[in-house]
Amino acid sequence: MLGGTFDPVHIGHLRSAVELHEALTLDRVHLVPASKPPLRGEPQVTSQERLALLRLGIGDTPGLVADGRELERDGPSYSVDTLASLREEYGSQARLVMALGHDAFLRLTEWHSPGRLFELAHLVVIDRPDHKSPLSPALAELIAGREVDSPGVLMQRPAGGLLRLTLPTRLALSATAIRQRLAEGLSVRYLLPEAVERRINANSLYRDG
Ligand code: ATP
Numbered sequence: 001m002l003g004g005t006f007d008p009v010h011i012g013h014l015r016s017a018v019e020l021h022e023a024l025t026l027d028r029v030h031l032v033p034a035s036k037p038p039l040r041g042e043p044q045v046t047s048q049e050r051l052a053l054l055r056l057g058i059g060d061t062p063g064l065v066a067d068g069r070e071l072e073r074d075g076p077s078y079s080v081d082t083l084a085s086l087r088e089e090y091g092s093q094a095r096l097v098m099a100l101g102h103d104a105f106l107r108l109t110e111w112h113s114p115g116r117l118f119e120l121a122h123l124v125v126i127d128r129p130d131h132k133s134p135l136s137p138a139l140a141e142l143i144a145g146r147e148v149d150s151p152g153v154l155m156q157r158p159a160g161g162l163l164r165l166t167l168p169t170r171l172a173l174s175a176t177a178i179r180q181r182l183a184e185g186l187s188v189r190y191l192l193p194e195a196v197e198r199r200i201n202a203n204s205l206y207r208d209g
Pocket of ligand 1: 002003004005006007011012013016100101102103104126127128170171172173174175176177
Protein backbone atom coordinates (compact mmCIF):
# COMPACT_ATOMS: atom_id res chain seq x y z
CA MET A 1 0.00 0.00 0.00
CA LEU A 2 1.16 3.48 -0.85
CA GLY A 3 -1.18 5.96 0.80
CA GLY A 4 -1.21 9.70 0.34
CA THR A 5 -3.18 12.77 -0.52
CA PHE A 6 -2.38 12.55 -4.24
CA ASP A 7 -3.33 16.20 -4.67
CA PRO A 8 -2.59 15.57 -7.52
CA VAL A 9 -0.81 12.31 -8.38
CA HIS A 10 2.54 12.93 -10.12
CA ILE A 11 5.36 10.90 -11.59
CA GLY A 12 7.22 10.89 -8.23
CA HIS A 13 4.40 8.74 -6.83
CA LEU A 14 3.93 6.61 -9.93
CA ARG A 15 7.58 5.90 -10.68
CA SER A 16 8.17 5.07 -6.98
CA ALA A 17 5.21 2.65 -7.07
CA VAL A 18 6.55 0.91 -10.20
CA GLU A 19 10.06 0.60 -8.73
CA LEU A 20 8.69 -0.58 -5.38
CA HIS A 21 6.72 -3.26 -7.21
CA GLU A 22 9.94 -4.40 -8.87
CA ALA A 23 12.30 -4.05 -5.91
CA LEU A 24 10.14 -6.09 -3.52
CA THR A 25 8.60 -8.36 -6.19
CA LEU A 26 5.17 -7.44 -4.96
CA ASP A 27 1.99 -8.88 -6.41
CA ARG A 28 0.48 -5.41 -6.57
CA VAL A 29 0.78 -1.90 -5.19
CA HIS A 30 -2.45 -0.32 -3.93
CA LEU A 31 -2.29 3.46 -4.23
CA VAL A 32 -4.81 4.70 -1.68
CA PRO A 33 -5.91 8.35 -1.63
CA ALA A 34 -6.88 9.65 1.79
CA SER A 35 -10.40 10.97 1.94
CA LYS A 36 -9.65 13.20 4.96
CA PRO A 37 -5.91 13.27 5.67
CA PRO A 38 -5.66 13.74 9.47
CA LEU A 39 -2.30 15.53 9.55
CA ARG A 40 -2.75 18.24 6.95
CA GLY A 41 -5.21 20.83 5.72
CA GLU A 42 -8.16 20.07 3.49
CA PRO A 43 -6.94 19.06 0.01
CA GLN A 44 -7.69 21.48 -2.80
CA VAL A 45 -9.91 19.13 -4.78
CA THR A 46 -12.42 16.48 -3.68
CA SER A 47 -11.35 12.96 -2.86
CA GLN A 48 -13.43 11.66 -5.80
CA GLU A 49 -11.55 13.96 -8.16
CA ARG A 50 -8.16 12.94 -6.70
CA LEU A 51 -9.13 9.29 -7.18
CA ALA A 52 -10.21 9.97 -10.76
CA LEU A 53 -6.84 11.63 -11.48
CA LEU A 54 -5.05 8.70 -9.86
CA ARG A 55 -6.96 6.22 -12.05
CA LEU A 56 -6.00 8.19 -15.14
CA GLY A 57 -2.39 8.39 -13.97
CA ILE A 58 -2.12 4.66 -13.42
CA GLY A 59 -3.84 3.82 -16.70
CA ASP A 60 -2.88 0.26 -17.60
CA THR A 61 0.39 0.17 -15.60
CA PRO A 62 0.97 -3.48 -14.60
CA GLY A 63 0.84 -4.12 -10.85
CA LEU A 64 -0.55 -0.70 -9.84
CA VAL A 65 -4.09 -0.38 -8.47
CA ALA A 66 -6.06 2.80 -7.68
CA ASP A 67 -7.76 1.85 -4.44
CA GLY A 68 -10.71 3.99 -3.29
CA ARG A 69 -11.39 2.21 0.02
CA GLU A 70 -10.66 5.27 2.20
CA LEU A 71 -13.38 7.21 0.36
CA GLU A 72 -15.93 4.73 1.64
CA ARG A 73 -15.16 5.43 5.31
CA ASP A 74 -16.39 8.38 7.36
CA GLY A 75 -14.08 10.38 9.59
CA PRO A 76 -10.30 10.81 9.31
CA SER A 77 -8.44 8.42 7.00
CA TYR A 78 -6.20 6.39 9.28
CA SER A 79 -3.70 4.08 7.57
CA VAL A 80 -4.12 1.58 10.40
CA ASP A 81 -7.78 1.07 9.34
CA THR A 82 -6.77 0.69 5.70
CA LEU A 83 -4.12 -1.88 6.59
CA ALA A 84 -6.63 -3.77 8.75
CA SER A 85 -8.99 -3.94 5.80
CA LEU A 86 -6.20 -5.12 3.47
CA ARG A 87 -5.15 -7.70 6.07
CA GLU A 88 -8.70 -9.00 6.19
CA GLU A 89 -8.82 -9.20 2.42
CA TYR A 90 -5.46 -10.94 1.92
CA GLY A 91 -5.36 -13.09 5.08
CA SER A 92 -3.05 -13.42 8.08
CA GLN A 93 -0.11 -14.97 6.20
CA ALA A 94 0.13 -12.48 3.33
CA ARG A 95 3.16 -10.19 3.36
CA LEU A 96 1.77 -6.67 3.63
CA VAL A 97 3.90 -3.59 3.10
CA MET A 98 3.09 0.01 3.82
CA ALA A 99 5.39 2.23 1.80
CA LEU A 100 5.95 5.87 2.57
CA GLY A 101 8.39 8.60 1.68
CA HIS A 102 11.04 9.66 4.16
CA ASP A 103 9.16 12.95 4.85
CA ALA A 104 6.02 11.06 5.88
CA PHE A 105 8.08 8.56 7.90
CA LEU A 106 9.56 11.39 10.02
CA ARG A 107 6.04 12.14 11.31
CA LEU A 108 5.09 8.53 12.02
CA THR A 109 4.80 8.95 15.79
CA GLU A 110 2.00 11.51 15.20
CA TRP A 111 -0.07 8.92 13.31
CA HIS A 112 -3.01 7.08 14.80
CA SER A 113 -1.80 3.85 16.58
CA PRO A 114 1.72 3.83 15.11
CA GLY A 115 2.70 0.67 17.01
CA ARG A 116 -0.27 -1.21 15.57
CA LEU A 117 0.91 -0.41 12.03
CA PHE A 118 3.77 -2.86 12.61
CA GLU A 119 1.37 -5.58 13.75
CA LEU A 120 -0.43 -5.29 10.43
CA ALA A 121 2.36 -4.64 7.94
CA HIS A 122 6.02 -4.00 7.22
CA LEU A 123 7.08 -0.42 6.69
CA VAL A 124 9.21 0.48 3.72
CA VAL A 125 10.66 3.98 3.75
CA ILE A 126 11.46 5.44 0.36
CA ASP A 127 14.31 7.89 0.22
CA ARG A 128 13.32 11.31 -1.20
CA PRO A 129 16.01 13.65 -2.52
CA ASP A 130 14.88 16.78 -0.65
CA HIS A 131 14.14 15.23 2.72
CA LYS A 132 17.10 14.44 4.92
CA SER A 133 16.28 15.33 8.56
CA PRO A 134 17.34 12.94 11.34
CA LEU A 135 14.88 10.78 13.31
CA SER A 136 13.38 12.03 16.57
CA PRO A 137 14.12 10.00 19.73
CA ALA A 138 10.44 8.89 19.83
CA LEU A 139 10.64 7.60 16.26
CA ALA A 140 13.94 5.83 16.94
CA GLU A 141 12.27 4.11 19.88
CA LEU A 142 9.21 3.11 17.81
CA ILE A 143 11.34 1.38 15.18
CA ALA A 144 13.96 -0.08 17.53
CA GLY A 145 14.85 -3.65 16.60
CA ARG A 146 12.66 -3.66 13.48
CA GLU A 147 15.09 -2.62 10.79
CA VAL A 148 16.29 -5.21 8.26
CA ASP A 149 18.70 -4.63 5.41
CA SER A 150 17.19 -6.46 2.46
CA PRO A 151 13.83 -7.20 0.83
CA GLY A 152 14.57 -10.92 1.18
CA VAL A 153 14.77 -10.74 4.97
CA LEU A 154 11.74 -8.45 5.18
CA MET A 155 9.61 -10.82 3.17
CA GLN A 156 10.29 -13.82 5.40
CA ARG A 157 7.49 -12.64 7.70
CA PRO A 158 4.02 -11.18 7.09
CA ALA A 159 4.56 -7.94 9.06
CA GLY A 160 6.62 -6.12 11.69
CA GLY A 161 9.82 -5.13 9.86
CA LEU A 162 11.23 -1.88 8.56
CA LEU A 163 13.30 -1.45 5.41
CA ARG A 164 14.78 1.75 4.03
CA LEU A 165 14.98 1.72 0.27
CA THR A 166 16.75 3.93 -2.21
CA LEU A 167 14.91 3.29 -5.45
CA PRO A 168 16.77 3.62 -8.77
CA THR A 169 14.95 6.81 -9.83
CA ARG A 170 14.72 9.51 -7.18
CA LEU A 171 12.57 12.42 -8.26
CA ALA A 172 12.73 15.72 -6.38
CA LEU A 173 9.08 16.41 -7.09
CA SER A 174 6.12 17.17 -4.84
CA ALA A 175 2.42 17.82 -5.31
CA THR A 176 2.96 21.16 -3.56
CA ALA A 177 5.35 22.24 -6.33
CA ILE A 178 2.86 21.11 -8.98
CA ARG A 179 -0.03 22.99 -7.34
CA GLN A 180 2.12 26.12 -7.18
CA ARG A 181 3.01 25.86 -10.86
CA LEU A 182 -0.63 25.39 -11.83
CA ALA A 183 -1.72 28.35 -9.69
CA GLU A 184 0.92 30.50 -11.40
CA GLY A 185 -0.08 29.30 -14.87
CA LEU A 186 3.30 27.58 -15.41
CA SER A 187 3.85 24.35 -17.33
CA VAL A 188 3.55 20.98 -15.58
CA ARG A 189 4.30 19.00 -18.73
CA TYR A 190 6.19 15.72 -18.00
CA LEU A 191 5.75 16.15 -14.21
CA LEU A 192 2.52 14.18 -14.31
CA PRO A 193 1.03 11.80 -16.87
CA GLU A 194 -0.49 13.53 -19.89
CA ALA A 195 -3.98 12.22 -19.15
CA VAL A 196 -3.80 13.73 -15.65
CA GLU A 197 -2.66 17.07 -17.04
CA ARG A 198 -5.49 17.02 -19.58
CA ARG A 199 -8.15 16.45 -16.92
CA ILE A 200 -6.67 19.11 -14.64
CA ASN A 201 -6.83 21.60 -17.51
CA ALA A 202 -10.28 20.53 -18.69
CA ASN A 203 -11.70 20.98 -15.18
CA SER A 204 -9.59 24.08 -14.36
CA LEU A 205 -8.27 22.46 -11.17
CA TYR A 206 -5.64 24.03 -8.88
CA ARG A 207 -6.00 27.44 -10.52
CA ASP A 208 -6.51 29.55 -7.40
CA GLY A 209 -3.44 28.56 -5.37
P1 ATP B 1 2.47 17.42 -0.92
O1 ATP B 1 3.54 18.18 -1.62
O2 ATP B 1 1.06 17.91 -1.18
O3 ATP B 1 2.74 17.19 0.56
P2 ATP B 1 3.47 14.87 -1.94
O4 ATP B 1 3.98 15.09 -3.32
O5 ATP B 1 4.47 14.72 -0.83
O6 ATP B 1 2.39 15.97 -1.57
P3 ATP B 1 1.62 12.86 -0.95
O7 ATP B 1 0.33 12.59 -1.59
O8 ATP B 1 1.65 13.52 0.35
O9 ATP B 1 2.52 13.64 -2.05
O10 ATP B 1 2.52 11.56 -0.94
C1 ATP B 1 2.07 10.25 -0.81
C2 ATP B 1 3.27 9.38 -0.48
O11 ATP B 1 4.19 9.41 -1.58
C3 ATP B 1 4.05 9.88 0.75
O12 ATP B 1 4.49 8.75 1.48
C4 ATP B 1 5.20 10.64 0.13
O13 ATP B 1 6.32 10.66 0.99
C5 ATP B 1 5.45 9.84 -1.13
N1 ATP B 1 6.04 10.65 -2.20
C6 ATP B 1 5.55 11.80 -2.69
N2 ATP B 1 6.34 12.29 -3.65
C7 ATP B 1 7.38 11.43 -3.78
C8 ATP B 1 8.56 11.40 -4.58
N3 ATP B 1 8.84 12.37 -5.46
N4 ATP B 1 9.40 10.34 -4.43
C9 ATP B 1 9.12 9.37 -3.52
N5 ATP B 1 8.04 9.34 -2.74
C10 ATP B 1 7.17 10.36 -2.84
